[in-house]
Structure formats: structure tokens, C-alpha cells
Amino acid sequence: MRRVTIRDVAAEAGVSIGTASKALNGQGKLRAETRERVAEVAERLGFAPNTLAQALLAGRSFTVGLITTDSFGRFSIPVMLGVEDALGTGQVSVFMCDTRDDPERERRYVETLAARRVDGLIVSGRRIEPRPPVVAGPGIPVVYAMTQPVGEDGPAVVPDDEGGGRVAAEHLLHGGRRRIGHITGPERFLGARMRAAGFGATLAQAGLRAHGGVRFGEWSERWGREAAARLLAEEPGTDAIFCGSDQIARGVADTLRAAGRAIPGDVALVGFDNWEPMALGAQPPLTSVDMCLEEVGRVAAGLLLAAIAGEPARGTRRVPCRLVTRQSSRPGPTG
Amino acid sequence: MRRVTIRDVAAEAGVSIGTASKALNGQGKLRAETRERVAEVAERLGFAPNTLAQALLAGRSFTVGLITTDSFGRFSIPVMLGVEDALGTGQVSVFMCDTRDDPERERRYVETLAARRVDGLIVSGRRIEPRPPVVAGPGIPVVYAMTQPVGEDGPAVVPDDEGGGRVAAEHLLHGGRRRIGHITGPERFLGARMRAAGFGATLAQAGLRAHGGVRFGEWSERWGREAAARLLAEEPGTDAIFCGSDQIARGVADTLRAAGRAIPGDVALVGFDNWEPMALGAQPPLTSVDMCLEEVGRVAAGLLLAAIAGEPARGTRRVPCRLVTRQSSRPGPTG
DNA sequence: TGATCCAAGGAATAGGTTTTCCTTATCCCC
DNA sequence: GGGGATAAGGAAAACCTATTCCTTGGATCA
Structure with a gap:
């Protein structure tokens, strides 16, 4: 026994x-x-x-805390997997803590983790918006993943939303599209603004701008349907639409199909997130920008390990996005 | 410092x-x-x-390991949240371990956790199929959530798939439907078979059977589209379809709409999983069976705590499913 | 006045491991 | 043969806390 x-x-x-x-x-x-x-x-x-005894003696526990605010949702899960992947092989175990966006819960978790003598903390979020920093106590390094601390200079790792907007635009331009619209989420989301910025910048280099203007709204399919209908009405010549999320793209696709526009024949479509169940289930399957969130997690874990080893980092690192090409954007009218 | x-x-x-x-x-x-x-x-x-010192002295660490085989996918996440919810308040911290379906990884994790003197283990999966049991060593209780050990009598907690099939059937019958089809995932999935069984049993009580027979296939939208097309061709009188997943239901909905059938006017639709992004984004939003996976996690955590306290449980507990009604199944032709 | 009893708090132990320092024995060389 | 070097391994401290047992001093009582 x-x-x-x-x-x-x-x-x-x-x-x-x-x-x-x-x-x-x-x-x-x-x-x-x-x-x-x-x-x-x-x-x-x-x-x-007995790891407990070893930890007590060594003064470090070979554990880290992983704090997430969004109930391990669609965005923090891959980050988490990346973290776990990077740490697990190094014999570092991960405590999972879901704060459910409650500052009080978060405070308690941080306290508990400090009492457990974690070697470090990773704070992850659902949005890249800056958030109040976490103070874990002296000697406990903190790295932010998929979020950033307000008023401090990192260390943080986030996806390169701006770059994501650029690759989407490049891809569509390269496919011969010229009248490219952009339908995306709420403007208050930093990510949405950055994607739009990257997209717009690339179009500008080609002497173009977002066809019909950038249309901010919600992250839902419903908004995709609605916005696409308006865009078609106002700008019937649109030959491509870059969507801020795969959900929006699905809504857009529904409207296009209902309006008799062929995808990608008449209108090419590019989504964002590369959320496979959504992107693959769409008709046709969606080209989408993948934020490589696992990589975000891995990089964050790497920074944390370095910090634990005495080499703290500063600043925000941006992990490049990757375009995953599927049928919704195969070369178009002129191509 | x-x-x-x-x-x-x-x-x-x-x-x-x-x-x-x-x-x-x-x-x-x-x-x-x-x-x-x-x-x-x-x-x-x-x-x-210092929790480490306390743990060393007390002979228990107030931690548990949470092992999942499916990379914290759509099914294990809610289970995990339930576990964490039930344990977190009791000051028990959770180690997360993703085995990626690799037995060797799993073995290493279990070893590590044993060395960390976890008080217990929860093993979660993506399917309710029995799996090889986990042996964590003497005195470390194991509870299975969303999966079961083969050759042992639990303790396990799984959703009541059969009951889920029943409530779906009851709901549609109650709405006045009589020619109800069933399109679902692969027959080798125990869950799919049980849902079909519960569904069939309830229809039998009403003197009916699955309209057009139970159609096993895949868990994809594509299969939903394809199967619905065939069903409509073979059984044009179908007035409702119970789908084995929300993804299938979306495919079915696409085909129905393309065929000019009104939902729920002509054909009512019920999905399974209540996966909100899918169910809410559908046109119209999907009625769906919710497996209450968070509850599964909570119950499993409760059993584990009891086992740690010296009251081990045996057997498989089934957590009831809950029907979430939305527009896709509002009362139909006769109702 | 001496024996008891109680309140208050100190000393020591246990938990499991790692590391530093120390002991013992052997061997070699002058 | 004695001194020093070396090999092999033992003893003990350290990590930090909770608990058991013990000590001290004062008060109470006969």
C-alpha cells in the first residue's frame, strides 16, 4: 500500500x-x-x-500554472496544447486554472499556485487585448500568451493578426481578384482592427482599397449572411471577400449561394481561424488563415522556461499566420 | 526574493x-x-x-491528474471544466495531461503523476467506448469520465446516449411527426448505436420505426448532405430527421433547403451535442440534445473525491441528456 | 508547604530526498 | 613503518510544516 x-x-x-x-x-x-x-x-x-520531497529540497517544483480566462475555449485550447507539448517533454507538469473571467477567482488561483511553488505562470486569453497584469510574487516569472499585460512590456506572445490580413490579401490579389471586400467582427476587437489594417495595407500597395469599405459587425454566421447581402446590393461587382472568421465566412457563403454567385467562380472567399469543423464543412471548403496557436503556446512555454532558467524576456512576440488554401479561393475569373 | x-x-x-x-x-x-x-x-x-511541505507531511498532495486522449477536444473540454469546477473549490489542483492517444505517452504521464503523489486520477476520452484500464499504483484511485475501462466495473461516468435518443424521439412525436428518419455517425461508435437504440425504442412504443431505417455513416456535414439527399429520394414523405450530431444536422439542413423543404414546416430537425457555434449558426437554429458534459465531469470529480476519502465507487453512472429546443423543430404540420 | 493541575508555549520528530562533509580502509612511496 | 593520497561509503544537514510530547511557571487545594 x-x-x-x-x-x-x-x-x-x-x-x-x-x-x-x-x-x-x-x-x-x-x-x-x-x-x-x-x-x-x-x-x-x-x-x-517522491517529487514533492525533491521539489521541497530543490526549491523549485517543476510545475507551472496555466491560467486562462475563457474556459478553455476555442482559442486557448490550442495554446494550451502547445504549452503542454513544450513543457511535458521537459518533465514540467502543468496546473490548469480556469478563472471564468472572474478577477476574484483569478486572485485565488494565483495565490494557490504561489503556495504550490510553481516555477512560473502562463496567462492566456481569448483576445489579444491588453489585460491587467498578473503579479505572482517575487521570483515567479509570468508569460502572456494570446493576450498582453497592460502597462507592462510583456513578455507576451500573440498571433500576427496584421500579417494574417496581409497574406489573405496577397493570396486574393495573386488569384486575380481586384474588388475585394472585408467583413469582420466588432471594431472594438484589436485583432479585428489589425487584420483589417494588414489587409488594407496590402491592397493599398496594389493601388486598391477594401471594396465597399471594411464592414465591422459581430463574429457570427448571422452577421456574415447579413453583411454579405448588403455588400452584394451595394457593390455587385465584388469578386472576393476576406472574412474575419470562418463563422462569418460560412454566413457569407450561404448568402452568396442563395444569390446564385459561384464560389470561387464569381466570388472567392477567405476565412480566418482555420477552425476545421467549420472550414471543412463549408461548401466549398474554406481557404482560411491559421493563427498557429499551438505555436503561440510553444513559444510562450519556451520563453517561460528561459525565464525560469534566469533569462527573462521582454516585449511582445508575434507568431506568423499561415494561409491554408482550399477550394473557396481557387484562381478566379481572370486567372 | x-x-x-x-x-x-x-x-x-x-x-x-x-x-x-x-x-x-x-x-x-x-x-x-x-x-x-x-x-x-x-x-x-x-x-x-508551502504546499509542498504540507503535502510531504500529510502524505497527500491535494492534486489530481486529468488524463485525456483526445487533445482536449470538443468533448473532453467540458468534462474538464466540470472536473475543475468541482475540485477547484475544494482546493484540489488539477494536472493536465494530453496523451494524444499514444499509450507510451500515457504510461509516462501516469508514472510522473504517481511520482508527484497525486491523490487520484481522472481519465477522460472522446468516445464512451471501453478502453484499456489505467493502473496508477496502489492507493491511487482512478475514475473514468466519458469513457470506460474494459474488463473492469468502472467507476465510470458517461452521458446517457440511449436516453438522449429517447428524448429526441419523444420531442418529435410530441410535435406531431410520424415519419422520422435517423442519420448518424459510424456504426462502430457505441454512442451512435445507443442513441439509435433509444430513438428506436421510443418510436416502437408508438408503433413506429425509423423512417427509411437508421442510416449510419460519418460524423461530417458532407455525410449529412449526402444521406439527406438519399433519404429524400427514397422516402419523400419524411417529416422529421433526428441527426447523430449537429454537424450532420447542418449538412441535412443544407440539403433540405436546397430541395425546397421548409424547416421545420415540412421537416423538423433535431441534432446532437448542442455545440453552440454549430447549432446557433444553422438556418434555422438547431434543436439539439445536450449531453451535459460539464455535469459528467462534475460527477466524476465527486466520485474521485469520495474515493480519495475512502469511499470507492463501482459501476457506470449515466448522466441524463437534456433537450435544447430551437426553431428547427417547432411544432409541425399536424401541430 | 507540598502536591496537583492547568495554561502557554517550546523542543523534537516525521515526511523523502539530495548534498556536503566526514570516516574508514587500503595502497603507495620514501 | 609511517605519512599522505585515494577509494568507498556513511552521517547529518537542509528544505518547510504540523503535531506530539515535554517543560515551565503560576495558581489551586488540602
């Missing part, structure tokens, strides 16, 4: 506790024969060192 | 370490004045007891 300790191993092997420890960790001066005997006994007894 | 320990508090308050501990924990015999003084010093110094 009781877990076997190094004391049991030592007794069974006929050595002292310290010697057993050295044998198992390759330290000190021991006869090869002794090392082997101890190792064999440990193996046979199924000994595994 | 160094975290303040109880030794610092004791010194500052002019008492011994033991006394400080008693003062802070309400133990032993101390003057009220002493307790207050210690408390005040602890507060001032920002003292929080």
Missing part, C-alpha cells in the same frame, strides 16, 4: 540512504558494482523518487 | 515555529493575544504555507 521510498531501496540493497541516492543519480564515488545493485533493487521494488 | 517561511513569521513574532503553526491553524493552547500577533505578522509578511 505504502509507496516504496529510497529508504526501502537502501535497506534492501544494504547501503545507506545517501549512497542509494548517489547510486541512482550517478553522483559521488561508488563502486560500479554497488551502483548496479542499487539500481537493480530500485527497479525490482518499483521505486520512483 | 526568497519566499517567507513560517520560520520568518515565528522569529518576527517572537515565538517558536511550532507555536506559530498552531496559531495560524487554530490548534493547541495559546493565548488569544499570541494568536493575533502571529496572524498579524503573517499577514504583514505575506506568509503562505
Whole structure:
């Protein structure tokens, strides 16, 4: 019933506790024969060192806390996987904490984590908007992923929304489109503004601008349907639409189909998020900008490990977006 | 820089370490004045007891491991939230472990968790199919959520798929539908079979059977579109379709609309999963069966806590499904 | 006045591991 | 043969807290 300790191993092997420890960790001066005997006994007894005791002694726990505000939603999950991926192999375990956007819950979590002597903290969010910084106490580094601290200079890792807007625009221009609209989420979202900015900048280089102007609204399919209907009415010549999310793109696609416009024949479509169930289920499957959120998580975890090792970082890093091409944007009318 | 320990508090308050501990924990015999003084010093110094040391002493760590095989996908996330919800308030922290369906990774995680002296383990999955049991070592209880151990009698918590099929059927019958089809995922999925069974049993009680037979296929929108087309061709009189997932239901809806059938006027639609982005984005929004996965997680966490407290459970518990009514199934032709 | 009792708080132990320092024995060389 | 170097391994401290047992001093009582 009781877990076997190094004391049991030592007794069974006929050595002292310290010697057993050295044998198992390759330290000190021991006869090869002794090392082997101890190792064999440990193996046979199924000994595994108590991490708690090690942590207490070493002054670090080889754990980190992962705090998310959005109930591990669609955006924080991939980030989390990236974090876990990057840390898991290094034998660092991750405490998950969902604050449900409640500052009080967050405070309690941070306290608990500090009491557990986590080596560091990753704070993740659903939006890249700056948020109040987390203070975990002296010596506990914090890295932000998919969000940024307000009033501090990082360290943070976010997707490059502006770049995402650029690649979408480049792709559509390259496909021969010239009258490209943009339907996206609420203007108060920093991400939406940055995507629109990157998109607009690239069009400007080609001497163009968003066809029909940038249309901010909601992140829903309904908004996609509605906005597309208006855009078609006002700018019937539109030959491509860059959408701020795959959900919006689906709504847009529905309206286009209902209006008898072929995708991509008449109008090419590019979404954002590359949310597979949405993008693949659409008719036709959606070209979409992937924010590489797992990579965001991995980079954040890397920064945290560096900080724990004594090399803290500052500033905000932007992870490039990747365009995933599918049928909704195959070369168009002139191509 | 160094975290303040109880030794610092004791010194500052002019008492011994033991006394400080008693003062802070309400133990032993101390003057009220002493307790207050210690408390005040602890507060001032920002003292929080080192959980690692407490755990080492108490023989339990107040942590549990949460193992998932499906990269925290759409099904394990809500389960996870429920678990975290039920445990978080009890000051139990959760280690997250994503095995990515790799038995070797899983083995390593279980070892690591055992070395960290977790008090228990929750194993979650993406399907309710039985899976090889996890052996965490002596004295570490395991509870399965959204999956079951093969060859052992739980303890496991899964959604009541059969009941889900029943409520869907009852709802449609109650709405006056009589020719109700069923389009669902692959037959090899236990969940799909159970939903179909519950659905069929309820229809049988009304002297009916699945209109056009149960159609197993895939979990995709494409399959929904394809199967609906065939069903309409073979059984034009179909007045309702129960779908094995919301994705399938969306595909079905697309085909129905393209065929000029009104939803719910001509054909009522019920989905499964109540996956909001899918269900709400559909035209019209989908009535859907919600598996209450958060509740599954909460129940599993409860069982684990009980097991840790010395009251192990056995068997498989089924958490009832809940029907969420939306426009796709408003009372139909005869109603 | 001496024996009891109680209040208040100190000392020590336990928990499991790692590391530093120390001891013992053997060997080599002068 | 004695001194020093070296090999091999033991003893003990350290990490931090909670608890058990013990001590001290004062008050009470006969």
C-alpha cells in the first residue's frame, strides 16, 4: 500500500540512504558494482523518487500554472496544447486554472499556485487585448500568451493578426481578384482592427482599397449572411471577400449561394481561424488563415522556461499566420 | 526574493515555529493575544504555507491528474471544466495531461503523476467506448469520465446516449411527426448505436420505426448532405430527421433547403451535442440534445473525491441528456 | 508547604530526498 | 613503518510544516 521510498531501496540493497541516492543519480564515488545493485533493487521494488520531497529540497517544483480566462475555449485550447507539448517533454507538469473571467477567482488561483511553488505562470486569453497584469510574487516569472499585460512590456506572445490580413490579401490579389471586400467582427476587437489594417495595407500597395469599405459587425454566421447581402446590393461587382472568421465566412457563403454567385467562380472567399469543423464543412471548403496557436503556446512555454532558467524576456512576440488554401479561393475569373 | 517561511513569521513574532503553526491553524493552547500577533505578522509578511511541505507531511498532495486522449477536444473540454469546477473549490489542483492517444505517452504521464503523489486520477476520452484500464499504483484511485475501462466495473461516468435518443424521439412525436428518419455517425461508435437504440425504442412504443431505417455513416456535414439527399429520394414523405450530431444536422439542413423543404414546416430537425457555434449558426437554429458534459465531469470529480476519502465507487453512472429546443423543430404540420 | 493541575508555549520528530562533509580502509612511496 | 593520497561509503544537514510530547511557571487545594 505504502509507496516504496529510497529508504526501502537502501535497506534492501544494504547501503545507506545517501549512497542509494548517489547510486541512482550517478553522483559521488561508488563502486560500479554497488551502483548496479542499487539500481537493480530500485527497479525490482518499483521505486520512483517522491517529487514533492525533491521539489521541497530543490526549491523549485517543476510545475507551472496555466491560467486562462475563457474556459478553455476555442482559442486557448490550442495554446494550451502547445504549452503542454513544450513543457511535458521537459518533465514540467502543468496546473490548469480556469478563472471564468472572474478577477476574484483569478486572485485565488494565483495565490494557490504561489503556495504550490510553481516555477512560473502562463496567462492566456481569448483576445489579444491588453489585460491587467498578473503579479505572482517575487521570483515567479509570468508569460502572456494570446493576450498582453497592460502597462507592462510583456513578455507576451500573440498571433500576427496584421500579417494574417496581409497574406489573405496577397493570396486574393495573386488569384486575380481586384474588388475585394472585408467583413469582420466588432471594431472594438484589436485583432479585428489589425487584420483589417494588414489587409488594407496590402491592397493599398496594389493601388486598391477594401471594396465597399471594411464592414465591422459581430463574429457570427448571422452577421456574415447579413453583411454579405448588403455588400452584394451595394457593390455587385465584388469578386472576393476576406472574412474575419470562418463563422462569418460560412454566413457569407450561404448568402452568396442563395444569390446564385459561384464560389470561387464569381466570388472567392477567405476565412480566418482555420477552425476545421467549420472550414471543412463549408461548401466549398474554406481557404482560411491559421493563427498557429499551438505555436503561440510553444513559444510562450519556451520563453517561460528561459525565464525560469534566469533569462527573462521582454516585449511582445508575434507568431506568423499561415494561409491554408482550399477550394473557396481557387484562381478566379481572370486567372 | 526568497519566499517567507513560517520560520520568518515565528522569529518576527517572537515565538517558536511550532507555536506559530498552531496559531495560524487554530490548534493547541495559546493565548488569544499570541494568536493575533502571529496572524498579524503573517499577514504583514505575506506568509503562505508551502504546499509542498504540507503535502510531504500529510502524505497527500491535494492534486489530481486529468488524463485525456483526445487533445482536449470538443468533448473532453467540458468534462474538464466540470472536473475543475468541482475540485477547484475544494482546493484540489488539477494536472493536465494530453496523451494524444499514444499509450507510451500515457504510461509516462501516469508514472510522473504517481511520482508527484497525486491523490487520484481522472481519465477522460472522446468516445464512451471501453478502453484499456489505467493502473496508477496502489492507493491511487482512478475514475473514468466519458469513457470506460474494459474488463473492469468502472467507476465510470458517461452521458446517457440511449436516453438522449429517447428524448429526441419523444420531442418529435410530441410535435406531431410520424415519419422520422435517423442519420448518424459510424456504426462502430457505441454512442451512435445507443442513441439509435433509444430513438428506436421510443418510436416502437408508438408503433413506429425509423423512417427509411437508421442510416449510419460519418460524423461530417458532407455525410449529412449526402444521406439527406438519399433519404429524400427514397422516402419523400419524411417529416422529421433526428441527426447523430449537429454537424450532420447542418449538412441535412443544407440539403433540405436546397430541395425546397421548409424547416421545420415540412421537416423538423433535431441534432446532437448542442455545440453552440454549430447549432446557433444553422438556418434555422438547431434543436439539439445536450449531453451535459460539464455535469459528467462534475460527477466524476465527486466520485474521485469520495474515493480519495475512502469511499470507492463501482459501476457506470449515466448522466441524463437534456433537450435544447430551437426553431428547427417547432411544432409541425399536424401541430 | 507540598502536591496537583492547568495554561502557554517550546523542543523534537516525521515526511523523502539530495548534498556536503566526514570516516574508514587500503595502497603507495620514501 | 609511517605519512599522505585515494577509494568507498556513511552521517547529518537542509528544505518547510504540523503535531506530539515535554517543560515551565503560576495558581489551586488540602
